[in-house]
Structures are given as structure tokens and as C-alpha cells.
Amino acid sequence: MAYELYYWDGIQGRGEFVRLxxxxxxxxxxxxxxxxxxxxxxxxxxDGEEVEHPPFAPPFxxxxxxxxxxxxxxxxSLGPRHDLAPTDEAGRLWAHQLQxxxxxxxxxxxxxxxxxxxxxxxxxQRNEAxxxxxxxxxxxxxxxxxxFERVLAHNNSRxxxxxxxxxxxxDLSLYQTVAGLRYAFPRAMAELEPNYPRVVALHNWVAARPxxxxxxxxxxxxxxxxxxxxxxxxxxxxxx
Amino acid sequence: MAYELYYWDGIQGRGEFVRLxxxxxxxxxxxxxxxxxxxxxxxxxxDGEEVEHPPFAPPFxxxxxxxxxxxxxxxxSLGPRHDLAPTDEAGRLWAHQLQxxxxxxxxxxxxxxxxxxxxxxxxxQRNEAxxxxxxxxxxxxxxxxxxFERVLAHNNSRxxxxxxxxxxxxDLSLYQTVAGLRYAFPRAMAELEPNYPRVVALHNWVAARPxxxxxxxxxxxxxxxxxxxxxxxxxxxxxx
Numbered sequence: 001m002a003y004e005l006y007y008w009d010g011i012q013g014r015g016e017f018v019r020l021x022x023x024x025x026x027x028x029x030x031x032x033x034x035x036x037x038x039x040x041x042x043x044x045x046x047d048g049e050e051v052e053h054p055p056f057a058p059p060f061x062x063x064x065x066x067x068x069x070x071x072x073x074x075x076x077s078l079g080p081r082h083d084l085a086p087t088d089e090a091g092r093l094w095a096h097q098l099q100x101x102x103x104x105x106x107x108x109x110x111x112x113x114x115x116x117x118x119x120x121x122x123x124x125q126r127n128e129a130x131x132x133x134x135x136x137x138x139x140x141x142x143x144x145x146x147x148f149e150r151v152l153a154h155n156n157s158r159x160x161x162x163x164x165x166x167x168x169x170x171d172l173s174l175y176q177t178v179a180g181l182r183y184a185f186p187r188a189m190a191e192l193e194p195n196y197p198r199v200v201a202l203h204n205w206v207a208a209r210p211x212x213x214x215x216x217x218x219x220x221x222x223x224x225x226x227x228x229x230x231x232x233x234x235x236x237x238x239x240x
Numbered sequence: 241m242a243y244e245l246y247y248w249d250g251i252q253g254r255g256e257f258v259r260l261x262x263x264x265x266x267x268x269x270x271x272x273x274x275x276x277x278x279x280x281x282x283x284x285x286x287d288g289e290e291v292e293h294p295p296f297a298p299p300f301x302x303x304x305x306x307x308x309x310x311x312x313x314x315x316x317s318l319g320p321r322h323d324l325a326p327t328d329e330a331g332r333l334w335a336h337q338l339q340x341x342x343x344x345x346x347x348x349x350x351x352x353x354x355x356x357x358x359x360x361x362x363x364x365q366r367n368e369a370x371x372x373x374x375x376x377x378x379x380x381x382x383x384x385x386x387x388f389e390r391v392l393a394h395n396n397s398r399x400x401x402x403x404x405x406x407x408x409x410x411d412l413s414l415y416q417t418v419a420g421l422r423y424a425f426p427r428a429m430a431e432l433e434p435n436y437p438r439v440v441a442l443h444n445w446v447a448a449r450p451x452x453x454x455x456x457x458x459x460x461x462x463x464x465x466x467x468x469x470x471x472x473x474x475x476x477x478x479x480x
Contacts, residue, residue, distance in 0.1 A: 135357035
């Protein structure tokens with residue numbers, strides 16, 4: 001049985017956190033909205049009356065009889081099935097706690113270019129975006145990156161993972177976040193990264209995982225672009 | 241063994257979602273930062289080197305040996321312990337999915353008064369707040385409230401719960417969200433509520449649960465005020 005992933009075509013977005021987990025797991029999945037007629041099927045499930053547990057928004061994942069929404073919740077369900085999370089309660093909750101903190105970080109990265117309304121164009125909230133992005137670069141990026149650096153330093157297992165001695169889904173998500181920040185804020189990241197060597201090392205070892213490396217080189221990996229969560233506007237990166 | 245809840249004194253904030261679950265469960269807990277010396281203890285745990293799994297921010301909960309952060313994650317852990325969530329996988333994930341969607345709604349409610357930076361005063365981002373709040377009232381509140389109305393209508397158990405035939409932690413959190421929106425946006429809510437009778441009914445039956453009613457009337461319930469997530473600025477509610 002193949003998983004069915006439903007997410008907007010053309011962007012990495014929040015769907016990418018799920019894709020990375022499925023790819024690392026070597027799981028069989030269909031990226032439905034990228035197939036012929038798939039976008040319509042996704043919208044039908046979003047609006048449809050026949051869905052027992054309707055999702056609020058993509059991404060959502062069909063796993064057998066389950067239709068699971070919310071990115072972190074999808075990862076919570078995939079973790080134990082694919083050895084992407086500890087199975088003991090303490091480890092399971094810790095992995096999920098980190099994932100939810102990454103989700104908060106990603107939400108704030110999104111809001112740098114859409115601080116007023118997701119329904120408006122960037123150009124219609126550009127001045128507000130300049131102010132929010134400046135605060136994000138100066139205050140929020142160091143706070144979150146410093147937190148994850150501290151978590152990595154605290155982990156006595158010394159393998160460079162966030163949780164214990166093995167890869168778990170938050171490692172994949174933190175990789176994606178660093179990659180996205182490098183795309184969106186190359187100047188800020190070049191300045192900040194020397195302060196967070198463990199976070200950078202995690203980004204690098206995740207990218208080098210065999211299945212992840214193959215995935216990143218494939219056409220299944222949608223390039224970063226100006227429609228996703230991470231967008232590169234030079235002015236939001238401090239260029240004048 | 242009493243739980244220890246760590247959250248900022250003086251506001252309901254995100255800690256309130258945890259308090260409501262503990263109160264409904266009749267659980268023994270200490271609201272640490274509201275005790276003498278408790279705020280210092282909370283900050284020590286936030287900064288401290290001796291914590292194995294450091295939280296990013298309050299709220300966090302000590303449950304025996306575990307120190308659990310992230311509101312939705314705390315509820316995920318409390319659910320099965322206190323009969324506040326289904327125990328089967330499908331029900332457990334559905335409850336958590338709804339909780340994460342409520343968390344997104346609450347984040348957006350917060351950002352109406354702080355669209356640029358949490359570190360700045362409201363008065364320093366008032367114009368931006370006016371724009372964001374207008375979009376929230378017109379577009380986001382109906383979208384979220386309509387979603388939860390649809391979830392309630394879809395539930396074949398017909399008991400007025402979000403999940404199955406019994407109370408679960410997202411019911412408590414949706415109650416709190418409606419109560420907060422009524423405080424922050426009384427005009428907008430008065431206009432919107434007739435469209436969402438099931439959501440309003442849920443608010444009412446949760447408030448009438450015996451333990452919740454006692455809690456709400458106690459001094460353990462901090463009143464809504466202008467420092468929390470839900471703040472009443474008449475201009476953000478469409479008053480001119």
C-alpha cells in the first residue's frame with residue numbers, strides 16, 4: 001500500500017517536511033497533487049462531505065484508512081512506523097516537542113514576507129515585511145538557532161542528532177529549515193552560521209544521508225522558489 | 241505526585257489550555273510561577289544546564305521524571321493518562337490534529353495585536369495591527385470557526401463533541417478559544433456566532449462541566465487581560 005501525500009503542487013512548503021520523512025524511510029508514496037487530476041482530488045477531499053476527519057489545510061496524508069492532517073501530526077504518526085522516532089514515551093514526546101518548536105520557527109519565517117495577510121500579495125505588505133524581517137533576523141533567528149544548538153550540545157549521545165543516538169524526524173525538519181533559511185536569508189545566515197556549528201553539521205549530515213542525497217538530486221525535490229514558505233527578497237535579508 | 245505547571249504569572253496565555261485539561265481531569269497540580277519564588281524556578285529551568293530536555297518557552301509541565309514542553313505536546317501526553325483523548329490510533333491522531341489547528345488559530349489571534357514583533361509594544365505596531373486584525377475578522381475567524389462547525393456537524397456521535405462521543409482535550413481548547421475571542425473581539429463575535437451554533441454550544445457545555453465551572457469561578461482562573469494572547473483593543477474589533 002502506497003501512502004498518498006496531498007500538498008500544493010509547485011512548492012516545497014509544509015509538504016516538504018513530510019516528503020523528507022517518507023524519502024528517508026524509503027516509503028512508497030504518491031505525491032497526489034503532482035499527478036494528472038491530483039489537485040482536483042486534493043480540493044475535493046478538503047471540501048468534501050464524505051471525509052470522516054476533514055483536514056483544515058494541506059498537507060495531509062492518506063495512510064490506509066487514515067487521513068491525517070497537520071504536518072507535525074503526520075510526522076508523529078510516521079515516526080514509530082518507520083523508525084524515525086524513539087518508541088519510549090519520553091523520547092517520543094521530546095521528538096514531538098522539538099518538531100513543534102521547528103514548526104513555530106517556520107511559521108515565523110513565513111510571516112516575514114506575509115505579516116499582514118496570507119491572502120494579500122507581498123508587494124501589498126512590503127513595508128510591514130521589512131520591519132518583521134528585521135526583527136526576525138536580529139532576534140528570532142538567533143533565538144531559535146541558539147536553542148537548537150543548545151539541544152544538540154546537551155545531547156550526551158554525541159552523534160549530532162537532536163534526539164538520542166539516532167536519526168529522528170526533527171533532524172530532517174531542522175535540515176529543511178536551515179536549507180530554507182539559507183535560500184531566503186543568505187546574508188543573515190552567512191553571518192549567523194559560525195555561531196551554530198552543531199546546527200550546520202546536522203544540516204550537512206542529513207543532506208548526505210544516502211536516500212536524502214538521492215532525493216535532493218531528483219526531480220521529486222521541487223526547487224526553492226518565490227511561492228513557498230521560504231522566499232528570497234534581498235530587501236528582507238538586509239540588502240538596501 | 242502533583243504535576244508542576246510552569247507558565248508566566250498574570251496571564252492565561254498558552255498555559256490556560258493545560259490548566260483546563262488538568263482541572264477537567266481533577267489532577268493535582270501546582271501552578272509553580274504563581275507560588276513564592278516560582279517564577280525564578282521557571283526561569284532557571286528555561287536557562288538551566290541541568291535540564292535534559294530544555295523547553296524553548298513556557299508552558300512546560302513536570303510529570304514525574306518528564307519535563308514536557310509545547311502546549312499541544314503537553315496535552316498529547318495528558319490525554320491518555322486522564323481519559324481526555326481516545327486511545328485508538330485514529331482517534332488519538334484526530335484529536336491532536338484538531339488541537340494543532342486550534343493552536344494555529346490562537347497564534348493568528350495573537351498576531352493581530354503583534355504583527356511585527358512580540359518584543360515591541362502594541363502601540364509601536366498599531367497601524368499594522370489594524371490591518372492584520374481586519375483580515376483576521378473578515379477572513380480568518382470565519383474560516384477557522386466554519387471549519388470547527390463543520391467538524392462538529394460531521395461527527396455522527398451527535399453529542400456535540402469534536403471527537404467521537406466523549407469529551408477530549410480539543411473540546412476544552414476550543415472552549416478557551418471562543419472565550420478568548422469573545423473577550424478580544426466582542427463585536428466581531430456577536431456578528432459571527434449565529435453562523436456557528438455548534439461551536440457556541442460546545443463553548444457552553446464545556447463551561448458548564450462541573451469541574452470547569454468550579455475552576456472558572458475560582459481565583460485559579462486568571463481573568464482575561466491586556467497582557468495575554470487575547471486582548472481587547474476596540475479599534476482591532478472594528479470600532480472607530
